[in-house]
Amino acid sequence: MRSTGIAVMAVIAAVSYASADEMKAPDPNVAANPSASMGEPVTEADMEKYRKARAATLQITAPAPQKFRSAPPSMSVESFGRVTRSASGETSTSDAAPGTQESLDKLNAAAKSMNRSGMQRRRVDAGDLELEDESARANRTVVGNDDRVQVTETNEYPFSSLGFVYSEFDDGTAGGCSGTLIAPNLVLTAAHCVYRTETSKWATFVGFIPGLDDREAPFGKFQAEQWTVTQGYLDQSGKEYGYDHLFHDIAVVELKEPAGSATGWLAYGYDDGLAGFHANIIGYPGDKPQGTMWRASCPIDPNFIAPSLFEMECDTFQGSSGASVYSYNKERDDRVIYGVNIAGTDRYNYAIRITGPYFDYIKAFTEPKQ
Secondary structure (H helix, E strand, O other), X not given: OEEEEOOOOOOOOOOEEOOOOOEEOOOOOOOOOOOOOOOEOOOXXXXXXXXXXXXXXXXXXXXXXXXXXXXXXXXOHHHHOEEEEEOOOOEEEEOOOOOHHHHHHHHHHHHHHOOOOOOOOOOOOHHHOOOOOXXXXXXXXXXXXXXXXXXXXXXXXXXXXXXXXXXXXXXXXXXXXXXXXXXXXXXXXXXXXXXXXXXOEEEEXXXXXEOOEOOEOOOOEEEEEEEEEEHHHHOOOOOOOOHHHHHOOOEEEEEOOOOHHHHOOOEEEEEOOOOOEEEEEEEOOOOXXXXXXXXXXXXXXXXXXXXXXXXXXXXXXXXXXXXXXEEEEOOOOEEEEEEEEEEEOOOOEEEEEOOHHHHHHHHHHHOOOO
16 A cells, blocks of 8 residues: 655645545645745854754664564554644643554554565666766765765755754754655654653754755745654653664654745655665765755665664764655656654664554644644
8 A cells, every 4th residue: 555645835635535545645746936935044153053963963873783673562542642842832742643543453464464585675777866867976975885975956856845954952952853844834854853852851942944055045944833753752751762762753843934835845655565665865964064965875675674664774874864765756756755764773774664653643734723
């Protein structure tokens, strides 16, 4: 089953059911609108804050690779409840999205029946890669096994929909992550970018700078109205980042203004039978020049797709947390986010997978508020 959650430019339409097995919403906005309102100007002082935040961001280290093979922790409907922190400092909770139990049941059934022993790595066409043309290859910077490519045209779609997530905490520290617009005012990122379980501290301020490139911010900066994690992630409060964190490390940031009206946004989706794809991960790794956007790519082997996680060899670094893991089909000009980059080891990196329950969780933000 393949499902995509997508929004149109001005009105978020209700999800329509194409069949019993497929859910599909309207096509995503695929072109930036230069006439749309822009964010606030980014100052030199802002740039200095972003630089310090990125330098101070800690690498999230995943548990030992063999733990990936273990059964995931039991996940209840309650763990998909929403916990929201507002820019004014208020915290609120809401129940899991309708249909979450049904999605969980389907996920558990798919996990039990998963047998990838006979699967082969899918042949990847060059069209699956963003920027995979002669100019990109000519500008490729290789350090050892590093095959990341710098993105310089950040004001053009789809790169305009990707950006830098800046967070401040009340202990005077700050953090820098990556994020992706999935609707005019919604940014998908990692939960650890806005809530630190080690100290049980929420970010007190969150901003999003789409298309940030070196010292240029073509669309300005956008302040967040509120940011939300799952109850399952909040339940890890007081603990160092560990195995159980991996399965809940996803967040949605709601902006005060619709940045996506100027930048466009990407689709998100899930596929219970996902049998490998070529991942594109675009973000702001801390080992690259300040404020620069980079694309990593790698094939996701079917044998490294767990029910709730991806294990991958894409090159990432601190600051890349929160970047979307998406597939790209050049022939159809189709991009779908299937996960969020969250943690790594010296051998593999990890992404939380958008499953049916998380699809419901994210889609609930696009529905009219009661």
